[in-house]
Amino acid sequence: MTPHPNEQKCAVVIAGGGTAGWLTAFSLVSRLGPLLDITLIESDAIGTVGVGEATIPTMRTFHRLLGIDEKEFMAQTQATFKLGIQFDNWANQGDRYIHSFGEIGQRSWMAEFHEFWLEAKAQGFGGELSDYCLELQAAQAQKFCLEVDKRPVNYAYHLNATAYAAYLRKKAEGAGVKRIEGKIAHTALDAVSGNIEAVQLEGGRLVEGDFFIDCTGFHGLLIGKALGVGYEDWSHWLAADRAVAVQTELTSAPVPYTKSIAHPAGWQWQIPLQHRMGNGLVYSSRFMDAQQAQDVLLDNLPGAPVADVRHLAFKTGRRHKAWHKNCVAIGLSSGFLEPLESTSIHLITTAILRLMKLFPFGNEYTQQAARFNAETSFEVEAVRDFIILHYHATQRTDSDFWNFYRMLDIPDSLRHRMQLFSENAYVWPDEVGLFRTDSWVQVMLGQGLYPKQHHGAGRLLDQHGLEQQLANIRQAIQKMVTKMPQHHDFITQYCATDGWER
Numbered sequence: 001m002t003p004h005p006n007e008q009k010c011a012v013v014i015a016g017g018g019t020a021g022w023l024t025a026f027s028l029v030s031r032l033g034p035l036l037d038i039t040l041i042e043s044d045a046i047g048t049v050g051v052g053e054a055t056i057p058t059m060r061t062f063h064r065l066l067g068i069d070e071k072e073f074m075a076q077t078q079a080t081f082k083l084g085i086q087f088d089n090w091a092n093q094g095d096r097y098i099h100s101f102g103e104i105g106q107r108s109w110m111a112e113f114h115e116f117w118l119e120a121k122a123q124g125f126g127g128e129l130s131d132y133c134l135e136l137q138a139a140q141a142q143k144f145c146l147e148v149d150k151r152p153v154n155y156a157y158h159l160n161a162t163a164y165a166a167y168l169r170k171k172a173e174g175a176g177v178k179r180i181e182g183k184i185a186h187t188a189l190d191a192v193s194g195n196i197e198a199v200q201l202e203g204g205r206l207v208e209g210d211f212f213i214d215c216t217g218f219h220g221l222l223i224g225k226a227l228g229v230g231y232e233d234w235s236h237w238l239a240a241d242r243a244v245a246v247q248t249e250l251t252s253a254p255v256p257y258t259k260s261i262a263h264p265a266g267w268q269w270q271i272p273l274q275h276r277m278g279n280g281l282v283y284s285s286r287f288m289d290a291q292q293a294q295d296v297l298l299d300n301l302p303g304a305p306v307a308d309v310r311h312l313a314f315k316t317g318r319r320h321k322a323w324h325k326n327c328v329a330i331g332l333s334s335g336f337l338e339p340l341e342s343t344s345i346h347l348i349t350t351a352i353l354r355l356m357k358l359f360p361f362g363n364e365y366t367q368q369a370a371r372f373n374a375e376t377s378f379e380v381e382a383v384r385d386f387i388i389l390h391y392h393a394t395q396r397t398d399s400d401f402w403n404f405y406r407m408l409d410i411p412d413s414l415r416h417r418m419q420l421f422s423e424n425a426y427v428w429p430d431e432v433g434l435f436r437t438d439s440w441v442q443v444m445l446g447q448g449l450y451p452k453q454h455h456g457a458g459r460l461l462d463q464h465g466l467e468q469q470l471a472n473i474r475q476a477i478q479k480m481v482t483k484m485p486q487h488h489d490f491i492t493q494y495c496a497t498d499g500w501e502r
Contacts, residue, residue: 009036009037010035010037010210010211010361011036011037011039011208011209011210011211012028012036012037012038012039012211012212012213013041013199013207013208013209013211013212013213014038014039014040014041014212014213014215015041015184015199015212015213015215015216015221015222016040016041016214016215016216016217016221016333017042017165017179017215018165019161019164019165019168020215020217020330020331020333020348021040021042021213021331022165022168022169022172023348023352024213024215024330024348024355025040025168025169025172026066026168026172026175027066028352029172029176029177030066030067030175032356035361038172038177038178039177039179039180039207040172040178040180041180041182041184041199041201041207042180042181043181043182045183046183053158053159053161053271053273053278054156054157054158054258054269054271054339054342055082055156055157055158055342055345055346056101056341056342056346057155058346058349058350058434059157059345059346059349060156070495071494071495074159074494074495075495075496075497076163076497077157077160077163077164077167078159078160078273078274078276078497079157079158079273079274079495080158080256080273080274080487080491081144081155081158081256082101082156082158082256082258082342083100083101083102083135083136083139083144083153083256083257084098084100084101084102084135084136084257084258085098085099085257085259085260085341085342086098086257086258086259086260087099087262088259088260088261088262089262089263089396090267090394090396090446090447091393091394091395091446092394092395092396092448093396095446097130097445097446098130098136098139098140098257098442099341099439099443099446100133100136100139100442101135101154101156102133102134102135102153102438103133103154104132104438104441105117105133105470105473106473110455110457111455111458112427112437112441112455114129114425114438114441114445115425115454115457115458116457116458116466117132118451118454118458119454119458119459120466120467120470123463123466125467125470126470127470127474129442129445131474131477132470132473132474132477133438133477134148134153134481135153135154137477137481138153138256138484139256141481141484142253142255142256142486142488143256143481143484143486143487144256144487144490145484145490148480148484149479149480149483151480155256156342158258158272158273160273180201180205182201182202182203182205184200184221185200185201186199186200187199187221187222188200188206189226189227193325194227194325195326196209196212196226196227196325196326199212199222211326211360212326212328213327213328213329213330213355214327214329214333214334215329215330215333217331217332217333218315218332218333218336219333220319220329220333221333222327222329222333223319223321223322223324223328223329223334224319224333227324227325227327229319229324230319230320231315231317231318231320231335232318232319232320232335233315233316234316234317234318234384235316235317237316237384237388237408237411238316238337238387238388239284239286239287239401239405240266240282240283240316240338241284241285241286241313241314241315242282242284242285242293242311242313242314243280243281243282243283243311243312243338244280244281244283244290244293244294244297244309244311244312245278245279245280245281245309245310245312246279246297246298246305246307246308246310247276247278247279247305247306247307248276248277248279248301248303248304248305248306249276249277249304249306250272250275250277250303251277251303253486253487254273254274254277255487256487258271258342260340261300263281263283263296263300264288264399265284265288265292265293265399265400266281266283266284266288266293266296266401267281267282267283267340268280268281268296268297268300269281269282269339270302274491274496274497275497276306277302277303279297279301279302280297281293281296281297282338282340283296287399287400287401288401290311294309314332314336314338315336316336316337317335317336318334318335318336318377318380319333319335321369322335322351322372322373322376323369323372323373323376326360328351328355328372330351330352330355331348331351334351335380337380337383337384337387338387340387340390341383341386341390341435343383346434347379347380347383350379354372354375355372358371358372378431378432379432381411381413382430382431382432382434382435383434384411385411385430386430386439386440388410388414389418389440389443389444389447390443390447391405392406392410392414393418393443393444393447393448393449394406394447395448418444418449421440422449422450422452423451423452423453424451424452424453424454424455425451425453425454425455426455427441427444428440
């Protein structure tokens, strides 16, 4: 990439649309627009994956950075609120727990709240850990509001991914992003540097640029096919490699949480929007064929289908480098982790933030690329471990699929975390701060991993004092939940799509 005078803009070419492409385009033009000339290439003839319809709370922070109005965004994407994920049948058939987005109890510098709760349980009181989380209790009661008694509620969204991409496209084009319709047929590389000089479309049109962003999904047209960056396959840890999806009618008021229901060879998602339910089954082709997967999904739908069934194939893993030469891969082109914890859009946003901080405004960016790749690796490995935890910490023995995961040789990083919790109840946030201590605790306990011992801080209080403190927390949460409106009532007055009726 050649240096540019101050008055000359850097020509950025984004290959591919969808959520990854248009969110990247709108982000760059919003924050770096005066310095960049942004062109996005996409083809209406190429479909997008478009089933990643659940998010995590970090999306709200990113939207604020871009100046996105929440009410407008939610109405345009038929969105509902999300307080967590309910997991059914994961540890054992019949089991159920919620991984909520809320803080559990009250924090202490020396020991986490769950360790005080474990001491209470050892003394015969304390109830359930879920009693101490506002967001979890609200989810179970199907209630929602932005804040209650001046306490903010931590939440995310369920959204229509196709509508979201269209919403972002309108904003990006309105801010100056140029869109070119067409399919990329060839990528031209500089003979000396190996950098991308241009992409050629079917029909011969040449689109030149200084910096290229690959949002072409699983195809990886630039980062993989043109630049030859290899792919690290993680299917030995995460066996799922297929999904089947279908939309259904909404038969009841949307709940403020995602459902994840484990089956003999995979898991089913249910994501409620304002007008419909998103459904799918993630499964492993080693243990189930496509017809069996479709039958399982169709036999377990909450309503009648309103669209055709879609089949998707993927390979879990990551590119060896997300940034190589003058190209960065964002979204599925950089790798894929199944949507068990709704991290797909989050990984897009963090890649965009990372790129904006490290953007190459000169012709020397080797160290910037190295840092980008290192941070990407830390992040995706943290998500990988968290997803593997759900599968590996199981007592299910009813199928080859679950036996495979129960006996899995897991990454050392996850093994250390699980052993430390099992021995001493000690938990710490992941290295990139995505999954907090409370997230790890909720999933490990929910999956049946119960510690042998715990920190002694709870014994510094006499039994009555500890019991009273816990009772006060539970009562305060119940009072707040009582004050909250029903989720569907709040949506109606806050962000209902035109024409929506309860």
